[in-house]
Amino acid sequence: MALFLDVDDKQKRELLSALGLLHALKQGGEEVTLEHWIQCARVHCLSKIESYFLQDASQLRQPLNLRNEAAAVSLLLAHWSARQAGGEQQQLLTSLLEYGRTLWPELASGDVALSSLSTAGGSVGGGADRDSSSNSSSSSGGDSSSAGGLSGRPVQAKAVAVEPPRGIPAPPGSPAADFEAWAREQGVGSAITIASFGALRGCAAARDVQPGEPLLSIPSDVLIYEDSVRQTDLGRMLMAIPGLTIDNLLIIFTMIDRHDPDSKWARYWRSLPDKYYTGLSFPEQLVEELKGTAAHLELQRAQAHLRRQYGDTQPLFHMLLQAYPQFLQPDWFDYDSYLWAAELWYSYAFEVQFPEASGNEAEAAAAETGAAGEAAAGGSKPAAGRPAKPRARQMGGGKGTKLGRSGSRSSTSSAGGSKKGGGSNGKAADGSSKDKSSSSSGGGSSSKPVMVPFACHVNHSPWPHCVRYGKVNPATGTLDYPAFRPCKEGQQVYISYGPVPNLKLLCYYGFVVPHNPHDLVPLLLEPPHGPLHDKQATALQRLGLGLEHTLQDGPLSKQLLACLRVIVCTADELAAVRQRSCDPLAGPINKENESQALQTLQAALKGMLAPLLRLPLLAGGAAGADEEGEEAAAGQQQQEAGDGLAAAEAAGQQSCEAQQAKQQQAEQQQAEQRDTEQQQPEQPEPPGCNENGFDADWRMSRHFCRVYLEGQAAILRRSLEECRQALAVLQE
Numbered sequence: 001m002a003l004f005l006d007v008d009d010k011q012k013r014e015l016l017s018a019l020g021l022l023h024a025l026k027q028g029g030e031e032v033t034l035e036h037w038i039q040c041a042r043v044h045c046l047s048k049i050e051s052y053f054l055q056d057a058s059q060l061r062q063p064l065n066l067r068n069e070a071a072a073v074s075l076l077l078a079h080w081s082a083r084q085a086g087g088e089q090q091q092l093l094t095s096l097l098e099y100g101r102t103l104w105p106e107l108a109s110g111d112v113a114l115s116s117l118s119t120a121g122g123s124v125g126g127g128a129d130r131d132s133s134s135n136s137s138s139s140s141g142g143d144s145s146s147a148g149g150l151s152g153r154p155v156q157a158k159a160v161a162v163e164p165p166r167g168i169p170a171p172p173g174s175p176a177a178d179f180e181a182w183a184r185e186q187g188v189g190s191a192i193t194i195a196s197f198g199a200l201r202g203c204a205a206a207r208d209v210q211p212g213e214p215l216l217s218i219p220s221d222v223l224i225y226e227d228s229v230r231q232t233d234l235g236r237m238l239m240a241i242p243g244l245t246i247d248n249l250l251i252i253f254t255m256i257d258r259h260d261p262d263s264k265w266a267r268y269w270r271s272l273p274d275k276y277y278t279g280l281s282f283p284e285q286l287v288e289e290l291k292g293t294a295a296h297l298e299l300q301r302a303q304a305h306l307r308r309q310y311g312d313t314q315p316l317f318h319m320l321l322q323a324y325p326q327f328l329q330p331d332w333f334d335y336d337s338y339l340w341a342a343e344l345w346y347s348y349a350f351e352v353q354f355p356e357a358s359g360n361e362a363e364a365a366a367a368e369t370g371a372a373g374e375a376a377a378g379g380s381k382p383a384a385g386r387p388a389k390p391r392a393r394q395m396g397g398g399k400g401t402k403l404g405r406s407g408s409r410s411s412t413s414s415a416g417g418s419k420k421g422g423g424s425n426g427k428a429a430d431g432s433s434k435d436k437s438s439s440s441s442g443g444g445s446s447s448k449p450v451m452v453p454f455a456c457h458v459n460h461s462p463w464p465h466c467v468r469y470g471k472v473n474p475a476t477g478t479l480d481y482p483a484f485r486p487c488k489e490g491q492q493v494y495i496s497y498g499p500v501p502n503l504k505l506l507c508y509y510g511f512v513v514p515h516n517p518h519d520l521v522p523l524l525l526e527p528p529h530g531p532l533h534d535k536q537a538t539a540l541q542r543l544g545l546g547l548e549h550t551l552q553d554g555p556l557s558k559q560l561l562a563c564l565r566v567i568v569c570t571a572d573e574l575a576a577v578r579q580r581s582c583d584p585l586a587g588p589i590n591k592e593n594e595s596q597a598l599q600t601l602q603a604a605l606k607g608m609l610a611p612l613l614r615l616p617l618l619a620g621g622a623a624g625a626d627e628e629g630e631e632a633a634a635g636q637q638q639q640e641a642g643d644g645l646a647a648a649e650a651a652g653q654q655s656c657e658a659q660q661a662k663q664q665q666a667e668q669q670q671a672e673q674r675d676t677e678q679q680q681p682e683q684p685e686p687p688g689c690n691e692n693g694f695d696a697d698w699r700m701s702r703h704f705c706r707v708y709l710e711g712q713a714a715i716l717r718r719s720l721e722e723c724r725q726a727l728a729v730l731q732e
């Protein structure tokens, strides 16, 4: 079992120890049951964001959420299957498969939830709106994640067992069918086939697939990445150019190679869409419609970064055109072509680990399970004395992303993974908290951004069929995508790109998932100015607490509450914290302090929600939004006046209950509407949409923006409701 342990991770070791597993699993032996193994795997697969929200170790005695449990089962399945276990291990494997079955129904209902999205996409305007509003069903302040089953379950109008639609295979002679023929010639093993599902292209199971079976098995020489590019004349020439980053090199290689009919990957390039609709190419007007949100900041930053990088590469393009006028054409190097290649790498690439550079198996295992949203850390501003209220604001999504999702990892920090030079948005299979940036900086990781023909045709789901991929199998030299749950022939197969929040999906993939269980709202607290600031800062530091926090569609994190408790401390309370006579992480300091902390948070949340609701994308779409709009306006004005908290408090005070009532009514209507839709025959792909349901008018993208905003609002409302309830309890 030591093989699974993320030995470098102190928190995970402490959790294992608290669960009494560390010793037992090191020793091995008969007393180690499947339950022990699963608990250990849960710890191993904890993402950073799950660690952040974890209340205490005992939670891991039970499944934590659907994602973590699926990752844990997949980890054990991969380990025991790979070892061709005999005797005792075979027994464990059988029990594990039996246990895994308990997860299938909820995951399968995710297939239905997602397929209704792709059908909705088929009628961009109406369908999109319908689906969009359905997302607000969790906006009522209720905790969808605790509505039964494991948290992270898909939300559906009714718990009806509806079969997801069957895909329509790519027509013979189409670029997609031709690509599949090429893939077979290259030795790609595949249990899937490219197919259309309403307006969305994806992959369907070509036959019934069972847990443990590979959906895809891709020889490493089919992969497009640094090393394989180096083996081409074009790649060698580009690599000789000093100062070119790998990310930029891969983009430029793609810009040129896609036009080469003799390229090894020509039939792959031809199978790709002519245009992408990720946030990187959102028109300015659409970006502006998100003003005031983290997505707005992220999009502005990412778009500016790409433009700058393109500008910096201009001299190279001129040089290439002058040197090879007979081979190259100027329009291959315009900004749209650069954007096309960049978006392709952002949204279709994976991070893959190659065996030769892999240091140890523990690290490899960690890499295979991917990473998650970042929790919080750092940053502070001078503060005022006691009941001074910290200001909270939504943070920008981060500084950058990386090329390629890793079947194993992601940097899906709400505050953003970052990598200068833009590039890769690593797809990551779900799992451990090691993200690329952390493992890279830690040394020893051999993850590389890789274009994986075929795997990159598979769509994403938070309720996937495959979560563990991303490491080339040293024995076979293949990159495998094993299913951990069954998929029926004809039905859509999903992989997880990682626990990616909607902000990242919108910006780097161009779509979002309604009721995305990995969705987050970033929250940056500013400590009050004042005489206690230094002491507060020291107390926070000693407690390991930063000011960057995260909200989810679930309970508030204990770190956030602890941070607030310290920030609103009086001098006496602060002294008690310093003398360790009370621990803000363990619970309230006292009633008064707790009340201050909760009110502070409540005001901050209202200050964030109000401007969100005022955005035309939301306010314009919601019937009866006037009331909320007025509140939003009040909140916005006050925020602009620099006193966001008091204002938001005043504005939002009466709003919650009215909002909830409206919400419930809207949800009822949406549920009825969806039932009617589901009974209607599948709609043909509407004219003017590309293979992924996008249209030149950006209607589908606007729909996704709206769903993103609704998701943010839902999380804020849910957190507000928790504050309200906690304050009510205090007042009893």
Ligand SMILES: C[S@@+](CC[C@H](N)C(=O)[O-])C[C@H]1O[C@@H](n2cnc3c(N)ncnc32)[C@H](O)[C@@H]1O
Binding pocket: 114, 117, 200, 201, 202, 272, 273, 278, 347, 348, 349, 455, 456, 457, 458, 459, 460, 461, 508, 509, 510, 511, 512, 691, 692
């Ligand atoms: C790696 S590609 C997947 C293959 C792609 N559908 C195709 O046929 O070219 C990622 C893109 O597929 C689309 N996509 C993936 N998963 C999706 C989902 N669950 N819902 C909507 N679109 C999705 C988005 O456009 C995304 O940028």
